[in-house]
Amino acid sequence: MDSDLIVQILFAAVKTGTPLLFIALGEVICEKSGVLNLGQEGMMLMGAVVGFLAAYGTGSAGLGVLAAMLMGCVMSLIFAVLVLHLGANQVATGLALTIFGTGLSAFIGSGVVGQTIQGFQPIAIPLLSDIPFIGKILFSHDILVYSSFAMTFALMFVVNKTRIGLTLKAVGENPHAANAIGIKVLRVRYLAVMFGGVMAGISGAYMSLVYTPMWVENMTAGRGWIALALVVFASWRVGRIMLGAYLFGLASIMHLVLQGLGWSISPNLLAMLPYVATVVVMVIISADKFKEKLLAPRALGKPFDPRQMA
Amino acid sequence: MIRIQARTEPSSLMKVASPLLAITLTLIFGCILFSAIGKSPSQALHVLLIAPLADSYNIGEMFVKMGPLLLCAVGLSLCYRANMWNIGAEGQLLAGALGGSAMALYFIDSESAFALPITLLAGVASGMIWAAIPTFLKLRFNSNLILTTIMFNYIALYLLIWAVHGPLRDPQGFGFPESAMFADSTLLPTLFESSRIHLGVAFSIVSAFIAWFILSKSHLGFQIRVFGSDEPAARYAGFSSKKLSWFVMLFAGALAGLAGVSETTGPIGQLVPNVSPGYGYSAIIVAYLGRLHPLGAILAAVFMAVLYMGGDLAQIEMGIPVAVVSMFQGVLLFFLLACDFFINNRLAFSNQATN
DSSP states (O other): OOHHHHHHHHHHHHHHHHHHHHHHHHHHHHHHTTOOOTTHHHHHHHHHHHHHHHHHHHSOHHHHHHHHHHHHHHHHHHHHIIIIISOOOHHHHHHHHHHHHHHHHHHHHTTSTTOBOOOOOOOOOTTGGGSTTHHHHHSSSOHHHHHHHHHHHHHHHHHHHSHHHHHHHHHHHOHHHHHHTTOOHHHHHHHHHHHHHHHHHHHHHHIIIIISOBOOTTTTTTHHHHHHHHHHHTTTOHHHHHHHHHHHHHHHTHHHHHHHTTOOOOHHHHTTHHHHHHHHHHHHHHTOHHHHHHHSOTTTTOOOOGGGGO | OEEEEEOSSOOHHHHHHHHHHHHHHHHHHHHHHHHHTTOOHHHHHIIIIIGGGSSHHHHHHHHHHHHHHHHHHHHHHHHHHTTOOOOOHHHHHHHHHHHHHHHHHHTTTOOOTTHHHHHHHHHHHHHHHHHHHHHHHHHHHOOOHHHHHHHHHHHHHHHHHHHHHTTTSOTTSTTOSOOOOOOGGGSOOBSSTTSOOBHHHHHHHHHHHHHHHHHHHSHHHHHHHHHHHOHHHHHHTTOOHHHHHHHHHHHHHHHHHHHHHHHIIIIIOSOOSOOOSSHHHHHHHHHHHTTTOHHHHHHHHHHHHHHHHHHHHHHHHHOOOTTHHHHHHHHHHHHHHHHHHHHHEEEEEOSOTTO
């Protein structure tokens, strides 16, 4: 394999990993507040279809992303009301959100299947993109990829260094204690869930506006679920999510790598790779029960009812 | 003034009323949606609820769809009662279809009376294997069952697609990704003339009664119920969570596998890439709608099958995308979860606003 091909593969890994990075960043914030939202796939699909429709209608990919963010947020609010206000089971509600989003996205997108649009164009960053290897791999992408870099570093800072991050972690670790010191637990959780929705929306828009760029039913192909595994892989740490997203991106384009090596394996078998890789990674990461208990937010998935405090 | 008040005891009336209320609200939602796209609400209700049951052919088709939904939902009901979040019925169904079809193709020139039972067993075993791997990974390596079972759904799907493009493809099939049509000896018999209702539908109803018997009459079922309602108590009583987990997962895998092999050896008659229109995922909603009760699942599966029929008819008669079915399913589960709030809470009407 020559070095050009390696650069191309790593470039594609970053591109393929970007939607995973967006959605997993949203989910990790949501989970840090103690809420497990299994509706990622549904929110992402809705972001993808609404983003595409908006971009198709207005001719502006930027407006498409905004519409997708808004849609993701609306979807997450359905989840938030059921889970936070009505105390519904988080697993069941998340599944309902995914099933609903899968159906609704296919329903409203049925008119534009197969249409194409002008997505985002790549922008090579001056100077940085001239660095050998790294420049091509990291700095010759489109604006959304650069936003995902910025978002990762911003979140690392907010979660680890600010009061907001501390509040978020307090709510996710021990909501009763947080409540006792005057933190509005439900308000924090609402905001975290909505942030997750917005990020899932962007992630969907990346699929339909940049990655393909078109709308096809179920085009996210389980990325919302892989993102949930990615959060476990990253042990709920923001920085590691970036690494994980690109590794999973690499696993999804393994067929290119194997072609480069001159192997011929059925594309349908290779299509399993990201899912198999997810299982393998989950097994390795979770095998240490003690470690996982230490790292996962302690109140993850547990409802909090402020009335019980009174 | 209306306030929300916690009930001292969960309402058993609401437990039963909640699914009915959710179904009603979903139908109202359907009417609103159909009027929003310029169809009359009465037309919507007709297509969704009445047309699927209007004649004996449609009723037969409804039962054909009910079979796999019910088989999967019965297994899931037991899993969820035991706090095993198995989302993998779809993959277990596909594995059953794949394993069963491989066996059916082995018997393609056979007229043996054992061909069908062995084919069915192969499907059941494949479903059990597909459920066993995530169960093992959870119990041995503590991996998240929800995520592994979902991943196994995707893996099963690609395995099946690979198989119909490769080893199981019909050599005389002009390159279509489909297996050969199965021999008569491996086809499930139909139960009535002029209807496609097959033995698999009967299996599904029998399975619901078996699960009900296990759950309500056996010591094993007692353990599952205690585990679901009060895990610390179950542990204190010395019930083995491992044993229960294995039992419910293998039971669910077996039923989902049976659903898969019954589809291929029943109404389809060969292995095709789209064996299931998401039956395994819909079964999650069926299980909830049936209150995680095997007999409740029968009613819920009938309703879900009517919804599937309604979706098909809406597509044929009104040109509405069939995806509307999974949207309704999501809405239904939303409404159900919202209505369930009133099992433990109630609205209190009082005129003591001044206090």
